[in-house]
Amino acid sequence: MSFVSVRNVFQSYDRRPILERVNLEVEEGEFVSIVGASGCGKSTFLRLLLADETPTRGTITVAGGAPAREPGRERGVVFQRYSVFPHLSVRDNIVAAESFPTGWGWFRGGKLRAARGRADEVLERIGLAHVAGNYPATLSGGMQQRLAIGQALHARPRILLLDEPFGALDPGTRVSMHEFLTDLRAETKMTVFMVTHDLAEGFKLGDRVLVFDKTRWDPDFPEAYGATITFDFDARDHGVPYQRILDKIPSLAAAAMPSPA
Amino acid sequence: MRLLNRHPSRPTAILLAALPFAVVLIAYAIGSEIRLAANPQDKLLPAPGAILDTAIRLFTEPNKRSGEIQIWHDTWASLRRLALGVGSGALISLILGVGIGLLPYVRRGFSSFVAVISMVPPLALLPILFIVFGLGETSKVVLIVIGITPFLIRDLSQRVLDIPHEEIVKAQTLGASTWVIALRVVLPQILPRLIAGVRLSLGAAWLFLIAAEAVAAEQGLGYRIFLVRRYLAMDIILTYVIWITLLAFVIDYALKVLARRAFPWMEGGL
Numbered sequence: 001m002s003f004v005s006v007r008n009v010f011q012s013y014d015r016r017p018i019l020e021r022v023n024l025e026v027e028e029g030e031f032v033s034i035v036g037a038s039g040c041g042k043s044t045f046l047r048l049l050l051a052d053e054t055p056t057r058g059t060i061t062v063a064g065g066a067p068a069r070e071p072g073r074e075r076g077v078v079f080q081r082y083s084v085f086p087h088l089s090v091r092d093n094i095v096a097a098e099s100f101p102t103g104w105g106w107f108r109g110g111k112l113r114a115a116r117g118r119a120d121e122v123l124e125r126i127g128l129a130h131v132a133g134n135y136p137a138t139l140s141g142g143m144q145q146r147l148a149i150g151q152a153l154h155a156r157p158r159i160l161l162l163d164e165p166f167g168a169l170d171p172g173t174r175v176s177m178h179e180f181l182t183d184l185r186a187e188t189k190m191t192v193f194m195v196t197h198d199l200a201e202g203f204k205l206g207d208r209v210l211v212f213d214k215t216r217w218d219p220d221f222p223e224a225y226g227a228t229i230t231f232d233f234d235a236r237d238h239g240v241p242y243q244r245i246l247d248k249i250p251s252l253a254a255a256a257m258p259s260p261a
Numbered sequence: 262m263r264l265l266n267r268h269p270s271r272p273t274a275i276l277l278a279a280l281p282f283a284v285v286l287i288a289y290a291i292g293s294e295i296r297l298a299a300n301p302q303d304k305l306l307p308a309p310g311a312i313l314d315t316a317i318r319l320f321t322e323p324n325k326r327s328g329e330i331q332i333w334h335d336t337w338a339s340l341r342r343l344a345l346g347v348g349s350g351a352l353i354s355l356i357l358g359v360g361i362g363l364l365p366y367v368r369r370g371f372s373s374f375v376a377v378i379s380m381v382p383p384l385a386l387l388p389i390l391f392i393v394f395g396l397g398e399t400s401k402v403v404l405i406v407i408g409i410t411p412f413l414i415r416d417l418s419q420r421v422l423d424i425p426h427e428e429i430v431k432a433q434t435l436g437a438s439t440w441v442i443a444l445r446v447v448l449p450q451i452l453p454r455l456i457a458g459v460r461l462s463l464g465a466a467w468l469f470l471i472a473a474e475a476v477a478a479e480q481g482l483g484y485r486i487f488l489v490r491r492y493l494a495m496d497i498i499l500t501y502v503i504w505i506t507l508l509a510f511v512i513d514y515a516l517k518v519l520a521r522r523a524f525p526w527m528e529g530g531l
């Protein structure tokens with residue numbers, strides 16, 4: 001049983017199929033990039049993983065548990081936009097990850113001071129300590145996304161879902177965000193799903209790259225069929241799967257080695 | 262240069278802002294002058310000086326019979342009704358607005374109802390209110406509440422629906438309950454809108470207040486105006502009208518400052 005298990009999932013809106021027959025097994029700690037044409041249902045798939053929506057058919061389970069019915073703390077998310085709370089300061093956005101599960105969603109006194117102290121450590125690590133008291137609107141796009149990722153990770157989710165998190169950033173900022181995300185992942189060993197429209201980014205960051213596309217196509221009725229996973233690339237070692245294939249199928253080793261005789 | 266690209270300099274801008282006031286004042290002074298020249302007993306357009314004398318008398322000299330300064334009592338009575346009406350309306354609309362915007366069950370149950378209720382002309386309900394609640398304070402306060410609440414509810418629930426779904430989802434992934442989302446995510450973000458909505462509905466609130474006071478009251482700004490109308494006391498009426506305008510302006514300005522102070526993250530987006 002793998003960590004995340006997607007079994008024969010279909011999703012339709014108003015009887016219009018978006019996704020069909022999606023099957024996927026992901027191990028804990030894997031980084032899965034998802035690419036595909038605009039409007040093919042990548043965000044829809046992420047919403048299903050998030051349990052923001054329930055699939056029309058099929059099930060999605062995490063660690064063998066029952067399918068989730070609503071978003072919760074085990075699945076963190078960062079969207080392209082609107083991922084932080086505009087009315088909270090940068091520091092309090094991090095504190096929210098601790099205070100929101102409480103009854104009133106609010107800390108006071110010593111608890112608040114302690115939580116703010118921990119938030120400042122997080123901000124130090126993600127390089128936002130100098131703007132701790134600012135409101136998110138005063139931050140650049142890259143800083144806002146860094147805050148959003150830091151906030152999501154502070155809740156210690158088992159799965160992190162990213163929907164084009166760097167899509168609105170300029171190329172330079174994007175590269176530094178890649179390093180930031182790679183470092184954080186080395187620390188946390190979390191399972192990550194990232195939707196991107198940048199193929200190079202998908203291969204650079206991911207262990208696997210999934211391609212969503214339609215397998216059936218009716219030229220007279222383009223909306224008749226939904227998309228599914230059409231390719232599942234091994235993206236470790238810069239997308240050269242040859243080096244790892246021997247781990248999976250050791251019997252090939254003999255064939256690969258030039259025989260001494 | 263196109264007209265729409267031409268901007269007045271600062272002194273010109275101040276002059277332009279003062280111009281309409283000056284025009285109205287001068288027009289009134291001339292009209293009053295002409296009428297008083299024809300008939301010194303004319304009561305319709307009292308001279309500006311006469312109005313000023315009346316105003317000073319109204320604000321400083323106690324009434325001969327009761328020994329009280331009437332206008333302060335009228336002001337207090339009216340502001341109390343206004344505050345109670347607008348306050349209750351704001352509270353009801355805050356609760357229902359968040360409910361309708363956030364909870365599908367409440368939305369299904371209330372939004373059509375509110376849409377229909379907001380079509381009822383509140384003044385047409387005034388006789389019913391007088392019958393049900395009597396001629397006392399309650400009926401006047403309730404009229405203001407009925408007059409402004411449907412608008413505020415629709416405004417606020419729409420603003421709640423406008424909060425990006427991403428934010429609501431994000432709060433859920435941080436473990437927030439419905440209650441915490443309402444309290445910590447939705448409420449702070451619609452309070453500025455509530456203040457803006459209250460500012461917009463203050464005009465209507467004054468209208469309903471004065472209408473209710475005109476029909477039945479023992480004191481109040483609207484009551485006084487309609488009372489002295491019988492004696493054609495234009496100087497008193499005009500003093501009261503200017504006073505009401507000033508009060509409305511100060512309340513509006515105070516709310517504007519409050520919103521800016523209390524919600525710095527809005528960055529002038531009000």
Ligand SMILES: Nc1ncnc2c1ncn2[C@@H]1O[C@H](COP(=O)(O)OP(=O)(O)O)[C@@H](O)[C@H]1O
Pocket residue numbers: 013018036037038039040041042043044045
């Ligand atoms: N809530 C919804 N109701 C109806 N249609 C939707 C909804 N969400 C997405 N869609 C449609 O589903 C399709 C896939 O959308 P989406 O998953 O956002 O695509 P992608 O993220 O791959 O660009 C689009 O055609 C979109 O219009």
Ligand SMILES: [Mg+2]
Pocket residue numbers: 042043044163
């Ligand atoms: Mg998308």
